[in-house]
Amino acid sequence: MDRLLPRHHHGLSRRPSLTIESHRSEHRTEQRAADMTLHLAVALEGTGWHPASWREPEARPTALFSADYWAGLVQEAERGLVDLVTFEDTFAVQSSRPFEPDDRTDQVRGRLDATLVAARVAPLTRHIGLVPTAVATHTEPFHFSKAVATLDYASRGRAGVRVRVSSRADEFALVGPHRPSPDLGTDDTRAELFAEAADWVEVIRRLWDSWEDDAEIRDAATGRFVDRDKLHYIDFAGPRFSVRGPSITPRPPQGQPLVAALAHREVAFELVGSSCDLGFVTPGSAADVAGIRAQIPGSPLVFGDVVVFLADTASEARERKARMDAHLGRELVSDAHVFVGTPVELADLVQEWHAAGLAGVRLRPGSVDHDLPQVTRGLVPELQRRGAFRTAYEADTLRGLLGLPRPTNRYAAV
Amino acid sequence: MPRKQIHLAAHFPGVNNTTVWSDPASGSHIDFSSFQHFAETAERARFDFLFLAEGLRLREQGGEIYDLDVMGRPDTFTILAALAAVTDRLGLAGTINSTFNEPYEVARQFASLDHLSAGRAAWNVVTSWDAFTGENFRRGGFLPQEKRYSRAKEFLAAAFTLFDSWAPDAGIVADKETGEFWRPTGEFSIHTDQFAIDGRFPVPRSPQGRPVILQAGDSEEGREFAASGADAIFTRHGTLEAGQAFYADVKGRLAKYGRDPEDLKILPAATFVLGDTDAEAQERARHVRYQQVSPATAIKFLEQLWNRDLSDHDPDGPLPTVDPVVGENTISRGRASVRMYKDPIATANEWRALAEAKQLSTREVIIEVTGRQNFIGTPQRIAEALDEFVQADASDGFVLVPHVTPGGLDEFADTVVPLLQERGVFRTEYEGTTLREHLGLKPAPTTSGADF
Ligand SMILES: Cc1cc2nc3c(=O)[nH]c(=O)nc-3n(C[C@H](O)[C@H](O)[C@H](O)COP(=O)(O)O)c2cc1C
Numbered sequence: 001m002d003r004l005l006p007r008h009h010h011g012l013s014r015r016p017s018l019t020i021e022s023h024r025s026e027h028r029t030e031q032r033a034a035d036m037t038l039h040l041a042v043a044l045e046g047t048g049w050h051p052a053s054w055r056e057p058e059a060r061p062t063a064l065f066s067a068d069y070w071a072g073l074v075q076e077a078e079r080g081l082v083d084l085v086t087f088e089d090t091f092a093v094q095s096s097r098p099f100e101p102d103d104r105t106d107q108v109r110g111r112l113d114a115t116l117v118a119a120r121v122a123p124l125t126r127h128i129g130l131v132p133t134a135v136a137t138h139t140e141p142f143h144f145s146k147a148v149a150t151l152d153y154a155s156r157g158r159a160g161v162r163v164r165v166s167s168r169a170d171e172f173a174l175v176g177p178h179r180p181s182p183d184l185g186t187d188d189t190r191a192e193l194f195a196e197a198a199d200w201v202e203v204i205r206r207l208w209d210s211w212e213d214d215a216e217i218r219d220a221a222t223g224r225f226v227d228r229d230k231l232h233y234i235d236f237a238g239p240r241f242s243v244r245g246p247s248i249t250p251r252p253p254q255g256q257p258l259v260a261a262l263a264h265r266e267v268a269f270e271l272v273g274s275s276c277d278l279g280f281v282t283p284g285s286a287a288d289v290a291g292i293r294a295q296i297p298g299s300p301l302v303f304g305d306v307v308v309f310l311a312d313t314a315s316e317a318r319e320r321k322a323r324m325d326a327h328l329g330r331e332l333v334s335d336a337h338v339f340v341g342t343p344v345e346l347a348d349l350v351q352e353w354h355a356a357g358l359a360g361v362r363l364r365p366g367s368v369d370h371d372l373p374q375v376t377r378g379l380v381p382e383l384q385r386r387g388a389f390r391t392a393y394e395a396d397t398l399r400g401l402l403g404l405p406r407p408t409n410r411y412a413a414v
Numbered sequence: 415m416p417r418k419q420i421h422l423a424a425h426f427p428g429v430n431n432t433t434v435w436s437d438p439a440s441g442s443h444i445d446f447s448s449f450q451h452f453a454e455t456a457e458r459a460r461f462d463f464l465f466l467a468e469g470l471r472l473r474e475q476g477g478e479i480y481d482l483d484v485m486g487r488p489d490t491f492t493i494l495a496a497l498a499a500v501t502d503r504l505g506l507a508g509t510i511n512s513t514f515n516e517p518y519e520v521a522r523q524f525a526s527l528d529h530l531s532a533g534r535a536a537w538n539v540v541t542s543w544d545a546f547t548g549e550n551f552r553r554g555g556f557l558p559q560e561k562r563y564s565r566a567k568e569f570l571a572a573a574f575t576l577f578d579s580w581a582p583d584a585g586i587v588a589d590k591e592t593g594e595f596w597r598p599t600g601e602f603s604i605h606t607d608q609f610a611i612d613g614r615f616p617v618p619r620s621p622q623g624r625p626v627i628l629q630a631g632d633s634e635e636g637r638e639f640a641a642s643g644a645d646a647i648f649t650r651h652g653t654l655e656a657g658q659a660f661y662a663d664v665k666g667r668l669a670k671y672g673r674d675p676e677d678l679k680i681l682p683a684a685t686f687v688l689g690d691t692d693a694e695a696q697e698r699a700r701h702v703r704y705q706q707v708s709p710a711t712a713i714k715f716l717e718q719l720w721n722r723d724l725s726d727h728d729p730d731g732p733l734p735t736v737d738p739v740v741g742e743n744t745i746s747r748g749r750a751s752v753r754m755y756k757d758p759i760a761t762a763n764e765w766r767a768l769a770e771a772k773q774l775s776t777r778e779v780i781i782e783v784t785g786r787q788n789f790i791g792t793p794q795r796i797a798e799a800l801d802e803f804v805q806a807d808a809s810d811g812f813v814l815v816p817h818v819t820p821g822g823l824d825e826f827a828d829t830v831v832p833l834l835q836e837r838g839v840f841r842t843e844y845e846g847t848t849l850r851e852h853l854g855l856k857p858a859p860t861t862s863g864a865d866f
Contacts, residue, residue, distance in 0.1 A: 061588040113526035119495035150488040154496035176610040223710030241552030250486040
């Protein structure tokens, strides 16, 4: 595993950030033993995760570029007391192929910038976490660090970022001439892209800490607005880029907004373990959970992803999915487990996965305008009836909802 | 002839000494509630737009982070998207640099912001190019000074190509019956000195087509850049004479690009101090100047001209007897204004003459020479002065820069705006929904390439 990491990561034990990591995991171990809180996330993607979902009667494909569409969905999720929503993003136009664009005309194409969508929704919600996707391989960590910090200010402590790498040649062509596309699809390239993502996360995290919480002093006697001893150059120097700092944005309300990643295999598990607070994984069943968990170093929170097709009866749910599959021309294939059934049956699965060692699940609604209300008005009340899910938001920040403390600043003198 | 209508923008107080943080009324510069308060005031007063400046590295002086001014600001795109949720008509203008960004990414962000605000986005294109700021970016991204506008032109032309890339007869169809979601469009291929990008733009043409383009450079090249394609210029020419000269110069450059005088609005920065009487306003203005130039700030300003360490100098004593260090300004970094001192020794001598004539201390000299107070007086007097300025073709309106966050615009909104409305020179209701409509601009062209 170590061999896949860039050289400077070997100095892990010297990084001040480790204090934060260990502090946090200690806290969580205690807490998890105590209450085993179940967490729910919802993944927002277009009209839903089924490629033909836009053709469903309830779907609103022409509203995808309006603010009201996204605000309505997040408010619905918040009504269901969900911990957080993620907003999918790709740098280029969506494609059904992993490494290149496609020429399909029968699936949702085109999208708005996920961070801006999350920011647009922030003032219209109160409790729910907002986690847009960032493409680490194509963006400036300096810009993204202040963007997520600003989302944290605008949401008063509910921001996170889900980091991903791009493995599409056409995405590299959007930022030329600086980035020739690597040889995609190989293990070496994948390791290199994930190592770059780890550096990117390290930079955004250091920048969040580059202002101590009490840096602003407004000392009229000396005329100083800040105490510059509490502002820190981050001086990150890696094989791919260097960033000096400090940030131009003060430390955000949560100190460290949440960092998450989706992981299917080892290099990504490594990123989750070394850099993230939360990982999304894709077990096929509860039996896979322990094996996956064992491959993730450290103790981040881990949620299992499930694509969900829900209805009041299982046969209706099957009919709905069958209709979408027919429009697709084949059965849906997903990286994640596909669940078709009633909210009550889904509650069984969620509890089973939770008992197997996952802190929660991230639900990917098959058709969002139908399946999201099924989650918030079906699954959630059912879990509440079983005493397995919150009946009111118990915290004002995303870290608070997830039971994570506000981290101490890596640069603060002890 | 009907009187010209005044356009008003509200500049969120910036990270320089115009913004007074020591005042008891001064609130947070970073909490969302401050931005919301400021935006709501501007919208209540029917302003054209809110304006955000940007600087991508904390300033330094004498090798240390400059600690005397307000500092810390949000990410431009993110805060504007959030403000779109708490406002309905107000334009949302952000300063975005063309050196430390990629055109594809910026175009995607502005097009997204324009959708999310239903047509209220504006982009102030700035060209700071220095290696000092570049140290914060992975691509290094700094340029020789003479390339700043060639990159800006290529950047903006590329962004326009992307904004215009969705063909009117293609794009999203979303026909649930036939299963056709879209007719593929948005293809582009841009190959210039600075960029080589190919692909499809993922955002449908936005409500305004393109964001409103602002420009804020003052050099010969900057003026030409604005004349060739910007919708408005943000300037610092605050006196009637300087304003008229600038206005005539820039509007005179439009014809050769086939543009009309009303296609480019000229909006100087304007500060104001109000009072119930003119005397009270003058007294408040004096107080503000002392708040803006603390003893410590006076020494820092002195060092910027003298280009040397003067930390032991007494701000209440006379100006230094030694001369400024001539040559590249090394004392201050991340600050555009130091370039204004073309002949530091001559400027120092002017300051000495002023000190001599008026018997001023160092701090008092700095207060005099760095003053940027444009409009001082009763609401009545200020309304008249603003109107006169615009009718005399010194500008098309103003970017108002209040001293205090977040309430610095409230008094203006409550007292001056109604008087401008009474005079019939400022809207009482928004007539349109987009910023382009507020500014009286023609719809954005739909084909790109020719502009730059
Ligand atoms: C009124 C005014 C406001 C400006 N605001 C900014 C700003 O917020 N951020 C920035 O990086 N540059 C800012 N600038 C600098 C420029 O826009 C410009 O890119 C720079 O001065 C170089 O161009 P020039 O040589 O034509 O002046 C401002 C300039 C003026 C005149």
